[in-house]
Amino acid sequence: MIVIFMKTDYLAIDVGGTNIKYGILDHSGILLFNDKVPSNCHCLDEFYQILDKIIRLNLKRIKGIAVSVPGKVDVRTGTVYFGGALPFLNGATIKKILENKYHILVGVENDGKSAALAELWLRITK
Structure with missing residues (x-):
């Protein structure tokens, strides 16, 4: 018997x-499930190493990744500008980097807008 696991979570x-x-x-x-890790990174390489650990732990069960970040975000390209408390994020092409590495759909949005969109979505679906 062959068991096929479908990726259904995000x-x-x-x-x-x-x-x-x-x-x-x-x-x-x-x-x-939820957890947290310290964001004690000071450059993009350290930031992507932290994301890599999180994603690899969960990659087998997910079909998409949503990333909320401080700063302005071009949601079409997933590029961050003015990274707020994390200035090294300025110019980071998070969507492109993660999609190319993991071959999975990635969305990137400003953290405040992410919270508002989540609240709106929950109100509409209930």
């Missing part, structure tokens, strides 16, 4: 100046 990552919080959500937005 990884949400919230990048902050103190911690990088992350969780696994199902298609209904129910939080299945």
Whole structure:
């Protein structure tokens, strides 16, 4: 018998100046798991190393990644400008880097807008 596991969940990552919080959500937005790691990074290489650890732990079960970051974000390209508390994020092409590395759909949005969009989505779906 062959068992096929379908990737049905999503990884949400919230990048902050103190911690990088992350969780696994199902298609209904129910939080299945969450954790956090210190965001004690000072450059893009360190930042991507932290994201890599989080993503690799969850890659087998997810079909998409949502990343919320401080600063202005071009959501079409997933590029961050003026990284707020994390100035090294300025110019970071998070969407492109993660999609090319993991071959999975990635969305990047400003952290404040992410929270507002999540609230709106929850109100509409309930």
